[in-house]
Amino acid sequence: MEISLDQIKEKLGNAGLKATHQRMVVYRALVGVKSHPSADKVFDSIQSENPSITLATVYNTLDTFVEAGLAKRVMSGKGPVRYDARMDNHHHLICSNTKEIIDFYDEELNSLIRDYLQKKRIQNFELADMQLHIRGEKLNPNKEIRIK
Ligand SMILES: [Zn+2]
Numbered sequence: 001m002e003i004s005l006d007q008i009k010e011k012l013g014n015a016g017l018k019a020t021h022q023r024m025v026v027y028r029a030l031v032g033v034k035s036h037p038s039a040d041k042v043f044d045s046i047q048s049e050n051p052s053i054t055l056a057t058v059y060n061t062l063d064t065f066v067e068a069g070l071a072k073r074v075m076s077g078k079g080p081v082r083y084d085a086r087m088d089n090h091h092h093l094i095c096s097n098t099k100e101i102i103d104f105y106d107e108e109l110n111s112l113i114r115d116y117l118q119k120k121r122i123q124n125f126e127l128a129d130m131q132l133h134i135r136g137e138k139l140n141p142n143k144e145i146r147i148k
Contacts, residue, residue, distance in 0.1 A: 002032065003031050009024070012024070012070070016068060022057055023061055025050050025053060026061040026062065032045070036083060036092075037082065037083060038079075038082050039059045039081070040080065042058050043058045046058075065083075071087075072086075072087065074133075075133070077094070086103065089129060090104060091103075091106065091132040095136060095137060097137050097138055097141070098138050102145045104134065113130055114127065
């Protein structure tokens with residue numbers, strides 16, 4: 001996904017963050033690097049053009065984005081925390097071999113879960129957001145994981 005500098009500025013501004021150079025660079029990498037990058041992946045992708053940005057800065061900046069509601073942490077089980085700039089309601093298919101994390105959008109699944117939880121009448125708890133992690137193994141490493 002490509003995103004313009006103006007769009008990034010607007011995103012940061014809307015989240016109440018100053019659009020510093022570091023934040024702009026890290027956000028663009030977060031959105032641009034395929035499939036839910038780890039902090040290391042983000043760092044690798046920006047290092048050559050931005051040698052002054054350290055790995056620690058990347059970690060801190062990603063944490064700032066999470067706090068500000070601009071990114072989510074995706075806990076993939078083993079391995080490093082991965083980050084997601086997509087804040088809309090979606091689930092993840094996680095391949096334990098390739099470590100790929102694929103976005104899984106399914107309104108039918110969402111309403112099934114919502115209905116189910118409503119039926120269960122969990123007391124004193126309000127559902128805000130749900131994220132299923134569906135773990136599995138890619139059958140053919142050369143092929144893409146595709147939904148439908
Ligand atoms: Zn995602």
